[in-house]
Amino acid sequence: MNTGRRVRTRFAPSPTGPLHMGGVRTALFNYLFAKKHGGDFLLRIEDTDQTRYVPGAEEYIIEALNWCGIHIDEGVSAGGPHAPYRQSERKAEGIYLKYAMQLVHDGHAYYAFDTPEELEAMRQRLTAAKVVAPQYNAIVRQSMKNSLTLSEDEVAKRIASGDPYVIRLNVPRNEEIRFEDIIRGWVSVNSAQVDDKVLLKSDGMPTYHLAHIIDDVLMEISHAVRGEEWLPSAPAHILIYRYLGWEEQMPRYAHLPLLLRPDGNGKLSKRDGDRLGFPVFPLNWTDPNTGEQSSGYREKGYYPEAFVNMLALLGWNPGTNQELFSMDELIQAFSFERVSKSGAKFDPEKTRWFNQQYLRKHSLHELALEFDKVLKSKNINRSQQFVERFCELIREKAHFVNEFWELGSYFFEIPGTYDSKVIEKKWNLTSSAAMNKLHAVFNQADSWDMSGINQMIAVVETGGDKVDKQLLRVLITGVSSGASLVEMMELLGKEDVVTRIEKALKALPEIK
RNA sequence: GGCCCGUUCGUCUAGGGGUCUAGGACAUCUCCCUUUCACGGAGGAAACACGGGUUCGAUUCCCGUACGGGCUACCA
Numbered sequence: 001m002n003t004g005r006r007v008r009t010r011f012a013p014s015p016t017g018p019l020h021m022g023g024v025r026t027a028l029f030n031y032l033f034a035k036k037h038g039g040d041f042l043l044r045i046e047d048t049d050q051t052r053y054v055p056g057a058e059e060y061i062i063e064a065l066n067w068c069g070i071h072i073d074e075g076v077s078a079g080g081p082h083a084p085y086r087q088s089e090r091k092a093e094g095i096y097l098k099y100a101m102q103l104v105h106d107g108h109a110y111y112a113f114d115t116p117e118e119l120e121a122m123r124q125r126l127t128a129a130k131v132v133a134p135q136y137n138a139i140v141r142q143s144m145k146n147s148l149t150l151s152e153d154e155v156a157k158r159i160a161s162g163d164p165y166v167i168r169l170n171v172p173r174n175e176e177i178r179f180e181d182i183i184r185g186w187v188s189v190n191s192a193q194v195d196d197k198v199l200l201k202s203d204g205m206p207t208y209h210l211a212h213i214i215d216d217v218l219m220e221i222s223h224a225v226r227g228e229e230w231l232p233s234a235p236a237h238i239l240i241y242r243y244l245g246w247e248e249q250m251p252r253y254a255h256l257p258l259l260l261r262p263d264g265n266g267k268l269s270k271r272d273g274d275r276l277g278f279p280v281f282p283l284n285w286t287d288p289n290t291g292e293q294s295s296g297y298r299e300k301g302y303y304p305e306a307f308v309n310m311l312a313l314l315g316w317n318p319g320t321n322q323e324l325f326s327m328d329e330l331i332q333a334f335s336f337e338r339v340s341k342s343g344a345k346f347d348p349e350k351t352r353w354f355n356q357q358y359l360r361k362h363s364l365h366e367l368a369l370e371f372d373k374v375l376k377s378k379n380i381n382r383s384q385q386f387v388e389r390f391c392e393l394i395r396e397k398a399h400f401v402n403e404f405w406e407l408g409s410y411f412f413e414i415p416g417t418y419d420s421k422v423i424e425k426k427w428n429l430t431s432s433a434a435m436n437k438l439h440a441v442f443n444q445a446d447s448w449d450m451s452g453i454n455q456m457i458a459v460v461e462t463g464g465d466k467v468d469k470q471l472l473r474v475l476i477t478g479v480s481s482g483a484s485l486v487e488m489m490e491l492l493g494k495e496d497v498v499t500r501i502e503k504a505l506k507a508l509p510e511i512k
Numbered sequence: 513g514g515c516c517c518g519u520u521c522g523u524c525u526a527g528g529g530g531u532c533u534a535g536g537a538c539a540u541c542u543c544c545c546u547u548u549c550a551c552g553g554a555g556g557a558a559a560c561a562c563g564g565g566u567u568c569g570a571u572u573c574c575c576g577u578a579c580g581g582g583c584u585a586c587c588a
Binding site: 014048166184193234267341343346350397 | 513516519537538549580585586587
């Protein structure tokens with residue numbers, strides 16, 4: 001079974017909306033595995049359900065992968081020797097019909113003419129009869145309208161007259177189907193549990209079951225990596241490979257554990273949106289039909305590296321204590337052997353932690369560049385040196401660059417109000433005397449650096465006036481906590497500090 | 513309901529029969545650093561779902577039960 005061939009993986013989403021983080025992780029694992037083995041990562045768009053097509057979804061998917069640093073070697077947006085990579089376009093070329101007909105010809109598939117009403121009636125009948133698994137299968141099909149029960153003439157007549165029909169897989173009644181999943185090992189299912197899946201719909205479109213198999217083989221996919229929700233239908237897929245005579249070309253399957261909702265039950269779904277208090281999408285998304293907006297990690301201020309790092313560690317681990325991985329390190333370390341079998345709830349708190357880690361990894365130059373956008377929007381102009389030093393002082397308190405302003409706006413604006421709690425408690429005759437003296441000493445300073453500032457404070461204190469640091473902080477910044485006091489004062493500079501204290505001394509209430 | 517998959521601290525996980533008094537990370541708590549906040553440092557609390565086997569010995573292997581998840585469409 002395809003050992004030793006070039007590793008080629010694919011991510012094959014259907015464009016029914018934005019990609020959620022579970023989808024991103026599936027893409028990531030496909031990508032990591034392909035790159036680890038020097039292979040190719042393809043993007044195929046599975047748009048065979050015309051009723052669920054959402055405009056903009058495909059562009060969203062591509063942009064999201066791009067933001068994450070997951071590069072597409074081949075496929076939609078990248079092109080390649082197996083184009084087209086959109087299934088609707090492949091259908092137009094008659095690719096799927098050909099193989100569906102081959103299956104019918106070989107007796108492995110058949111025409112079925114049952115109407116939706118008839119199918120529904122059948123299910124109700126079976127349910128009423130307490131049949132354990134009501135589905136279109138080897139027994140049920142004998143009483144339905146299909147090319148196995150109808151005469152050849154009747155079938156030909158119906159097709160000729162344009163009766164709608166589907167093509168279904170002819171699943172054997174009782175046969176053990178086994179396949180080896182890379183993550184789960186041998187999985188065994190009796191064909192009695194597998195229904196006669198629709199392969200070709202009445203609109204001529206293939207279903208996922210048929211289309212992905214044909215495309216995987218035609219596109220020379222070596223490993224099909226997908227979510228665990230596909231595990232139950234995998235036996236049907238094995239059958240299709242067999243009936244098409246493609247057991248040699250069949251990719252190895254790897255079914256990934258699902259991403260679960262952090263708040264309790266069920267797999268994470270697109271519908272979770274922002275309801276849980278954190279994004280489930282990589283990028284912002286506005287639904288073109290409902291106008292409903294969903295937030296994304298990018299717009300929330302997460303670094304793609306942090307997002308990817310977090311995702312990689314959900315269901316996979318390196319077997320060491322390392323937690324911070326660049327994409328290259330992930331590629332180096334990745335293997336399916338270390339992918340766990342059970343679903344993972346993800347933790348928004350840890351995601352924040354990852355971002356904090358990356359925030360600290362970025363150079364001051366990079367941070368200053370990012371924060372400069374905020375300053376520009378506020379028409380504030382400061383030297384690069386000032387902004388970089390600011391970032392250095394403020395970043396240890398933040399998880400995101402977009403918190404910098406709230407955390408340290410006082411570096412750029414002279415305060416207009418003063419923390420009332422501190423003032424109430426500490427603003428009195430003695431403290432104001434000390435502040436006045438300090439102001440005078442600062443005003444006469446001829447040099448301005450940390451040790452100088454400390455010395456000046458010491459001078460005032462030796463004179464008998466206790467300098468309350470918290471009060472001083474409030475006079476300068478207006479708030480009771482923030483960056484290291486003396487370092488902050490140094491950065492602000494003598495003029496600014498003196499001005500601020502002066503203003504505060506005037507603005508503060510008369511002393512009782 | 514049926515079928516399939518799974519089950520180690522609250523969460524992500526390490527662990528493939530003795531080294532487990534079960535390790536790491538996030539979160540949480542305490543202390544130190546800092547007359548602030550945070551960072552950092554030190555420490556604490558916190559888990560092998562249950563019952564049977566197999567074995568000299570099971571967190572590790574097998575079976576059952578419970579629980580969780582997935583699937584059960586002319587959706588993917």
